[in-house]
Amino acid sequence: MSGSNHLSRRDFMKVTTGVIGGIITVVIGAPVIDYLVDPALRAGAKEAWIPIGKLDSIPIDKPTPFAFTRTQVNGWERTGTSFGGFIIRRSADPKDILILSSRCTHLGCSVNWHADANEFICPCHDAKFSKEGKVLDGPPPKPLNQYTDFKVDGDGNLLIFFKEG
Amino acid sequence: MHSIGMWQKLRTAYTTVYQWLDERLGLGEMYTNLLDRPEPLGNWWNTLGSASLFLFILQAATGIFLTVYYTPSPDHAYDSINYIMTGVAFGWLVRGIHHWGATLMVLVVFIHMLRVFVTASYKYPRELTWLVGVGLLLLTLGMGFTGYLLPWNQKAYWATTVATQIAGSMPFVGDFILKALRGGPDLSALTLQRFFAAHIWILPAVLIALIGIHLYLIIKHGESHFPTKED
């Protein structure tokens, strides 16, 4: 055998061990990678139309607060996250509505409407926003976010389009 | 032509790096001692120790992956396992391997011990190898015992209740052992948490140390020859 082109018994064993070991590693290793990244791949954007009030009951020209909660299922746990904002009907026109998020664009505290000052004020670092959501004072880098996608359904409910993430 | 030149360059680069490492680490020597050591003429029964080692490594790997999702708390343990089985890609595979691997490992380790006994390989100078082996068997059983509770389902809960009760029936020290195992008089969150700690940290750490000693002794003494008719 030795000196010929044939594989020796030893080399055959080495190659076989290597190949079988390699196959086992791949067969177990590839699914494991999927197993590890799976939750990241699943976190797709969830979206929904959310009712935030009867249009009729919302006064004109007065920021009216609304809030809703979304439940997320993270693996074996459910977490409720609250969202809120203000509806500002500029006129009687059901299209002429500004819907602001109450989440401060600085670090995420909830802003409050102060009718006397005609401003939204953030309790955390004293930022001030105009009725239209523009930054008047303080550290926030940009105006309050808006829910631009909204509609009024047949029953007169005002709904906003909500997209997670 | 071009690709052959590349190939040769790669080869020389590999050889240079390998030689540099070999001079400092003694890779060749290590290879000879670990994988190319002389073996007596044996048979498939001699592979059971290596099979035990392989299963241990497999259990360690799959076990580590399970901890990515498993939660050792009474209100989440069951749900997190449910999530592994139905919510995560290939979770059933990772858990399945760990689950069946556990049973298989106990079996293989036990048969390995039987073969060492049957071939009388525990005699001088291998008494310590045997003694360490007894420790390995007990630890393997301990892994099974602590792992069984972790799903925190009915079967696990009652099996552990019964098993700790049995340990508790020992004269004099029984009551203390029962409380120490359970972390109190009853099965609780404390029991689950300490079984988890034992299962993933304490027992594996001791197991790895003893496997190291076991393998060192095997390499040092070489493997025993099969007894002949004269023995």
Ligand code: HEM
């Ligand atoms: C985690 C469990 C164990 C592992 C990973 C393991 C690993 C090994 C390996 C790789 C060998 C080399 C020879 C062979 O495979 O037969 C071996 C030999 C040996 N094992 Fe184990 N073993 C384990 C459990 C045990 C147990 C429970 C005993 C006995 C109580 C034991 C006693 C011995 C003895 C005395 C030898 C030397 C045999 C000879 O030289 O012929 N081992 N073990």
Ligand code: FES
């Ligand atoms: S979070 Fe609102 S001002 Fe800082």
